[in-house]
Amino acid sequence: xxxxxxxxxxxxxxxxxxxxxxxxxxxxxxxxxxxxxxxxxxxxxxxxxxxxxxxxxxxxxxxxxxxxxxxxxxxxxxxxxxxxxxxxxxxxxxxxxxxxxxxxxxxxxxxxxxxxxxxxxxxxxxxxxxxxxxxxx
Numbered sequence: 001x002x003x004x005x006x007x008x009x010x011x012x013x014x015x016x017x018x019x020x021x022x023x024x025x026x027x028x029x030x031x032x033x034x035x036x037x038x039x040x041x042x043x044x045x046x047x048x049x050x051x052x053x054x055x056x057x058x059x060x061x062x063x064x065x066x067x068x069x070x071x072x073x074x075x076x077x078x079x080x081x082x083x084x085x086x087x088x089x090x091x092x093x094x095x096x097x098x099x100x101x102x103x104x105x106x107x108x109x110x111x112x113x114x115x116x117x118x119x120x121x122x123x124x125x126x127x128x129x130x131x132x133x134x135x136x137x
Contacts (some may be wrong), residue, residue: 001031002047005134006080007120009106010034012132020045027074044072047098049082061089070098076101083107091122108134 005019010018010032020030028044037039042132048068050061063083071077077100084107096103104120109131118130 001050002082003045005116006045006047006082006104006106006118007032008131008135009116009132010104012122013118013128013130015101025070027077032078037087043078044076045080047079047080047082049084052085053087062094065094065097068100068103071097072099074100077087078102078104080104080106086111091127096123 003022004073007018007020007030011034014034014036015035016034018034020035022029023031025044026078027046029047030045031039032043032045034043039128041111048064050064061081061083068079071079077102079097079102081104083105089105091105100123102121103123104118106116106118109115114134115136118131118132120127
């Protein structure tokens with residue numbers, strides 16, 4: 001479900017369909033595919049989740065981001081973080097990894113989970129927020 005939601009959000013962000021295949025390897029969980037300018041792109045994506053605060057041993061977002069250091073020399077890797085809690089994230093206060101290609105956050109905008117938001121690439125000075133509706137058809 002999380003892979004499908006991330007790729008659906010990326011479709012809204014890129015303006016082209018983004019599909020995926022589940023291929024778990026050491027550094028990634030899925031491979032996303034999209035076509036832009038008549039060229040097919042394949043992107044390895046590592047899926048992560050910032051679990052709700054009521055979960056046992058729930059870590060801070062910074063602690064979760066710090067774990068990305070294990071992906072050394074993964075300049076083509078995209079990390080997609082599902083923010084699975086209601087909170088405000090101050091991105092400018094986070095220490096961001098330098099060993100991955102891109103970092104994206106996504107999550108529901110309200111408890112109904114009808115509206116979602118995708119933010120990224122956070123490692124770029126030109127990151128943006130995109131909104132999309134939960135796919136129902």
